[in-house]
Amino acid sequence: MSVLKARYFDGRRSVGYDVSVVLGAGTLKIVGQEIDLQFNPHRVRVAPRVVDAPRWIYLPGGGACVLEDNDAVDALARAGRFAPLLHRLESRPAWAALALLLVVASIWVLIDRGVPFAAEQAALRIPPAAENDLGRHTLAAMDRAYMRPSKLSAERRKMLTEEFNALAASASDLPPHRLVFRSSPRIGANAFALPGGTIVITDQLINLAQSDQEVMAVLAHELGHLAHRHAMRSLLQGSATALIIAGVTGDVTSTSALAASAPLLLVHAKFSRDFEREADRYAIALLRKDNISPRNFALILERLEAASKRHGHVPAFLASHPPTKEREALVREVEGR
Numbered sequence: 001m002s003v004l005k006a007r008y009f010d011g012r013r014s015v016g017y018d019v020s021v022v023l024g025a026g027t028l029k030i031v032g033q034e035i036d037l038q039f040n041p042h043r044v045r046v047a048p049r050v051v052d053a054p055r056w057i058y059l060p061g062g063g064a065c066v067l068e069d070n071d072a073v074d075a076l077a078r079a080g081r082f083a084p085l086l087h088r089l090e091s092r093p094a095w096a097a098l099a100l101l102l103v104v105a106s107i108w109v110l111i112d113r114g115v116p117f118a119a120e121q122a123a124l125r126i127p128p129a130a131e132n133d134l135g136r137h138t139l140a141a142m143d144r145a146y147m148r149p150s151k152l153s154a155e156r157r158k159m160l161t162e163e164f165n166a167l168a169a170s171a172s173d174l175p176p177h178r179l180v181f182r183s184s185p186r187i188g189a190n191a192f193a194l195p196g197g198t199i200v201i202t203d204q205l206i207n208l209a210q211s212d213q214e215v216m217a218v219l220a221h222e223l224g225h226l227a228h229r230h231a232m233r234s235l236l237q238g239s240a241t242a243l244i245i246a247g248v249t250g251d252v253t254s255t256s257a258l259a260a261s262a263p264l265l266l267v268h269a270k271f272s273r274d275f276e277r278e279a280d281r282y283a284i285a286l287l288r289k290d291n292i293s294p295r296n297f298a299l300i301l302e303r304l305e306a307a308s309k310r311h312g313h314v315p316a317f318l319a320s321h322p323p324t325k326e327r328e329a330l331v332r333e334v335e336g337r
Contacts, residue, residue: 004072008032011062021057021065021253030065046073128175128196131232135196139180142192142200150181150203151298157181160206160215167216170290173227179219187303189304191218193225195232208303217297224282229274 008030009017019032028044030037039059047056049262057065067073150157164179177197184190189205199222200214209215224232284294 002072004067004069006030006057006065006067008035008065009063011064014065019065021067025222030059030063033302049121051076063180076176126232132196134232134235135194135198138194139198139200143182146186147182147184147200147202149183151183152181152203152206160212162217163212165328167220167286168223171223171286174223175226175229177223177226189307191222193222193231195235197226199223199226205304208307209300210303212295213292213296214300214303216290217283217294217300220283220286220290221279221297224279225275227282228275228278230279234275255319281305 004021007016008020008022009016017032017035019030019035019177022029023041024030026041028039028041030039037059038255043060045058047058048056049070054066054068055070057067057073059065161179168174168177175197177199179199179201181203182200183203185204187202189202190203191205193199193200199219201222203220204216205218209218232327260290280297283297287294287297
């Protein structure tokens with residue numbers, strides 16, 4: 001039989017009581033002035049040992065005891081080999097640092113490799129109705145914060161829409177889609193692919209282009225994002241990463257705001273360079289299929305880059321993309337075949 005001195009808290013009040021903790025014959029007893037409790041030791045949870053900090057024993061029903069004698073607690077609770085091993089590891093800075101590095105490396109591998117794969121699989125299983133709803137909310141958020149109705153004439157918008165529909169008809173792997181026009185001096189020459197099949201293009205980008213084929217080259221790239229569901233995958237990857245970090249740090253408050261902030265995340269999101277390269281190759285293949293020279297893609301990229309240097313503002317269409325020279329080389333490689 002083992003007897004230890006402890007401080008008992010009943011879980012209802014902050015007042016502590018001096019008690020004795022007695023373990024014997026398969027029973028754990030808490031005995032003190034007007035306190036006589038009995039528990040099954042297997043239902044008692046013992047906090048892990050952290051150096052020589054006071055040790056908590058959590059009791060069924062919400063009560064707890066705090067004890068100073070860690071060695072006795074290990075014996076009392078039959079913590080087994082893991083808790084003493086953990087204590088020995090924590091007492092050696094080199095081992096603790098190694099353990100921290102292993103945790104960081106594991107999290108990085110999970111985020112870098114596991115999350116993208118899981119996001120891709122999850123995106124394929126999201127109901128179209130849910131994705132459409134998210135796209136509508138995102139577009140509404142962009143309209144409130146950044147954009148205004150297009151100033152292009154109805155005839156001009158109709159002509160570009162017809163050319164866009166003809167381009168999209170050359171593809172066989174696209175979800176339902178639509179093209180919308182907006183004006184936005186704030187974000188400038190730009191185009192976005194949103195969840196649910198909506199592609200937004202600004203008047204500023206259309207006015208910057210020197211031909212409709214250059215406009216179609218940009219839209220072919222955005223169709224590539226739609227075909228590979230990059231917007232939804234990016235949102236899922238960002239959300240999963242946030243959830244992993246919240247789980248590791250214990251910051252659960254960040255997860256509660258995640259769903260409400262999804263439209264804002266998509267507005268400011270930049271696709272990864274892997275996604276951009278994938279969309280580039282899709283665009284080049286689609287343009288060739290529609291008898292449009294991929295050189296138009298390189299030309300509009302050059303104009304976008306030059307405009308960004310003049311105005312000191314890098315549009316989102318270029319911010320996360322591979323370097324323009326790299327993309328031009330890709331176009332020359334394709335055209336040289």
